Amino acid sequence: MNRIIALARITFLNGLRRNAVWGLCLFALVLEICGMFFVDFFGRDLGRVISDFQFSIMWAAGMIFILFYAVQAIAWDEGHRSIDSILARPISRTEYVLGTMAGLSLLLLCFEVLLGGLAAAELLWARSLVGEAYFPVFSGLHFCVAWGGLQLILLAHLTVAMLISAVIRGAFPVMLITLAYSLICSGLPVVRASMSQAHGGNASDQGMVTVLQGMGMLFPDFGRLDLKDAVLSHEGIEALIGMQAWLPFSMIVLYMVLILFLACLIYQRRDIL
Amino acid sequence: MIQFIEVHKTYPKQINRSPAKHALKGVSFALNQGKTLGLIGQNGAGKSTSIRLIMGYMRPDQGEVIVLQDEKNNPSLRQQIGYLPETSTFPPNLTCMELLYFAGRCCDMPRKAIAERAETLLKRLGIWHDRNRRLSEYSKGMQQRASFAAALIHDPQLLILDEPMSGLDPIGRSEIIELIHDLRSQGKSILFCSHLLDDVERITGHVAILHQGNVLYDGAIANLCADHSDWSIDMRNGETISVKHEEKLSLILHQHADQIVGMRQIGENLQDAFVRVIREYQP
Numbered sequence: 001m002n003r004i005i006a007l008a009r010i011t012f013l014n015g016l017r018r019n020a021v022w023g024l025c026l027f028a029l030v031l032e033i034c035g036m037f038f039v040d041f042f043g044r045d046l047g048r049v050i051s052d053f054q055f056s057i058m059w060a061a062g063m064i065f066i067l068f069y070a071v072q073a074i075a076w077d078e079g080h081r082s083i084d085s086i087l088a089r090p091i092s093r094t095e096y097v098l099g100t101m102a103g104l105s106l107l108l109l110c111f112e113v114l115l116g117g118l119a120a121a122e123l124l125w126a127r128s129l130v131g132e133a134y135f136p137v138f139s140g141l142h143f144c145v146a147w148g149g150l151q152l153i154l155l156a157h158l159t160v161a162m163l164i165s166a167v168i169r170g171a172f173p174v175m176l177i178t179l180a181y182s183l184i185c186s187g188l189p190v191v192r193a194s195m196s197q198a199h200g201g202n203a204s205d206q207g208m209v210t211v212l213q214g215m216g217m218l219f220p221d222f223g224r225l226d227l228k229d230a231v232l233s234h235e236g237i238e239a240l241i242g243m244q245a246w247l248p249f250s251m252i253v254l255y256m257v258l259i260l261f262l263a264c265l266i267y268q269r270r271d272i273l
Numbered sequence: 274m275i276q277f278i279e280v281h282k283t284y285p286k287q288i289n290r291s292p293a294k295h296a297l298k299g300v301s302f303a304l305n306q307g308k309t310l311g312l313i314g315q316n317g318a319g320k321s322t323s324i325r326l327i328m329g330y331m332r333p334d335q336g337e338v339i340v341l342q343d344e345k346n347n348p349s350l351r352q353q354i355g356y357l358p359e360t361s362t363f364p365p366n367l368t369c370m371e372l373l374y375f376a377g378r379c380c381d382m383p384r385k386a387i388a389e390r391a392e393t394l395l396k397r398l399g400i401w402h403d404r405n406r407r408l409s410e411y412s413k414g415m416q417q418r419a420s421f422a423a424a425l426i427h428d429p430q431l432l433i434l435d436e437p438m439s440g441l442d443p444i445g446r447s448e449i450i451e452l453i454h455d456l457r458s459q460g461k462s463i464l465f466c467s468h469l470l471d472d473v474e475r476i477t478g479h480v481a482i483l484h485q486g487n488v489l490y491d492g493a494i495a496n497l498c499a500d501h502s503d504w505s506i507d508m509r510n511g512e513t514i515s516v517k518h519e520e521k522l523s524l525i526l527h528q529h530a531d532q533i534v535g536m537r538q539i540g541e542n543l544q545d546a547f548v549r550v551i552r553e554y555q556p
Contacts, residue, residue: 003378005378006379010372014365017407081359082362084360085356088358090350090351
């Protein structure tokens, strides 16, 4: 555990001192502040517009962090040979993958806490400005759950980026495959829904439906963790997603554990040239 | 401490890249406890591959690499190994102290022990005053010293140094050689690679010459050079005759005994011996 913490610490410190990470953070904060200008343009849906906008910025900033910074973590170490210096310590490959993942996750979470805090403050400010008639509900607890769901989506993408980094060399291919994974994850539920609508219970398409359902194991539907509507809703989260709230959370956590296990297993067996 | 037994390693062919390369072809050598071994060879001879196998970054295709009596190369063994890589690259935004703290914590050293050991090492290596600067601001020589400190922070029994003098100025090289001598006197086992054969001669008396994945020589430098020493004979008329073979030497001594004013043996140095061994190699 000491080794994982030590590695997570240097990954975190190294990232924290990167100008690009600070630049992205500042850019996202400025964009969030721009959300205040919506107050003058929207009436009754003001809360929903601001909430959607803030969550979209948090998601986009997190994805940019993953696709342009986190995917480089292992590739940089291998390309610049700093992995030689790191693995010269009594660190196993598994500890290396877990330590790097922990450091990057911590960095991402710190970044998202800042953005999330500003988003919540802005929603409260907008509500106080326009009054309850235009902004009837704001649930702090639901905001935290929605924020947690978003973080799980981002962490799942980060975990997949670690798996791909463990399999192939080079930051660019890792970035492309992670991006493709993300696009498939968002597109698959749409394809599934259109298949079932177009063909109903047609037996000849049953095979395709099974394939699509099987693909759902590899490319999960992250839409179930997209709970931003709950922030402004009278209804509970269960009513929104149609199942117990803990279920999608625990399924994604299990998915991440399996992906990380696979990443460690593959990296353990790979030659570091 | 280290044993290579008939080790083979081939790098697989890569798409759009170089074909498969047989990097090691049945390499055998050993480093015993408390000894120093210099691994020398041209670029691509297999030195770095050997070191990467020792460190467990790769696995041999055939043969055995036994490090500290362990064939499986367990990562925990590295608690007794100090490794200085050829290219000393670290996460660039860390300071030297953060690097040493990381290296120490990985070996389960307490914070206080890390701080004390870091102070001793960094003062010895001359970068104590720069300890809180980022590594990206260090010169190449300073990075090499920081890397050396990281390799020694846990006081390892076995040291593996890949080009330890690279990037160092002449004063820095002398200091590192002195440090290596100190480590030898403390009973550490040292395996090192270097292209600077003068430095190799200053550090160790035992070398293994690697060439195209084969060990061409493994033994004492003195033995390698002794068989190929020249004799220089000074004649009364001021002329100097250089003789390579002992038969010819005895003939000259017999024929010109009255004209000889002096003679001396000029030993081959490691550089000459290395070039000779490589040129004599017939695959």
